[in-house]
Amino acid sequence: MIKYLIIDDEYIAHDIVKGYCDLLPNMQLMKNCYNALEAIEYLNENAVDLIFLDLNMPKLKGFEFLKTLSLPPKVIVTTAYKEFAIEGYELNISDYLLKPFSFERFLKAINKTVSSTSKTTHSILEKKVSVSDSIFLRSSKKYIQVxxxxxQYVEAAGNYTKVITTDEIITVREKFSDALELFSDLDFIQVHKSFAVSKKHIKSIEGNRIFISEYIIPIGKTYKSNIIQLLK
Incomplete structure (x- = not known):
């Protein structure tokens, strides 16, 4: 379960973020905060995994608030001001969403955030809470957390992509090139124009073939350099 906090002085912004989160599994809203001081008071006694943070708020601005936290949880900025993006990334935010943002863009930010394997520590109580090492995949009309x-690997299937796990095969409503972006920061390697594999699931490599569990994955000629780098 990903526990999150919304910090924004606009009521409609809370409704939008919560509405998007309600479409996803394992997202639990802990509190609606309408200014940074209210959030500080809450965080003094409670730990969360993720904060949706507005920047232009009364009393204490978003980044000023963030600087008061010695070890903040994951942060996704939601703002109408694009000029503060560089400062945000210098503060190690997970993503920077410009209002108004679509659900697809919101989902990309969530995937980027929850796929992180890092652990955060609450700055006051020093309670360790981890962000789930998972990703949301859109299949048909639902979103599956995997x-x-x-x-084990992903495979192109026309305008769709197949994601093969140890338990099931999920058909994702994304082109292969777009789906690869979801795995760009993860330990995957493209070995063919239609295949990318998880390094940790490779059982063996023989000639132009990769063996993963009971599956045999071809190695494309233009991707052999990726395999050479892997074997070094």
């Missing part, structure tokens, strides 16, 4: 460690 543990990244179970994903």
């Amino acid at each position: 543990t990244i460690d179970t994903i």
Whole structure:
């Protein structure tokens, strides 16, 4: 379960973020905060995994608030001001969403955030809470949360992508090139124009073939350099 906090002085912004989160599994809203001081008071006694943070708020601005936290949880900025993006990334935010943002863009930010394997520590109580090592995949009209460690490889299937896990095969409504972006920061390697594999699930490599569990994955000629780098 990903426990999150919304910090924004606009009521409609709370409704939008919560509405998007309600479409996803394992997202639990802990509190609506309408200024940074209210959030500080809450965080003094409670730990969360993720904060959705507005920047232009009364009393204490978003980044000023963030600087008061010695070890903040994951932060996704939600703002109408694009000029503060560089400062945000210098503060190690997970993503920077410009209002108004679509659900697809919101989902990309969530995937980027929850796939992180890092652990955060609450700055006051020093309670350790981890962000789930998982990713949300859109299949048909629903969103499925998948543990990244179970994903063996991904395969192009026309305008769709197949994600093969140790438990099931999920058909994702994304082109292969777009789906690869979801795994760009993870331990995956593209070995063919239609295949990318999880390094940890490779059982053996023989000639132009990769063996993963009971599956045999071809190695494309233009991707052999990726295999050479892997074997070094």
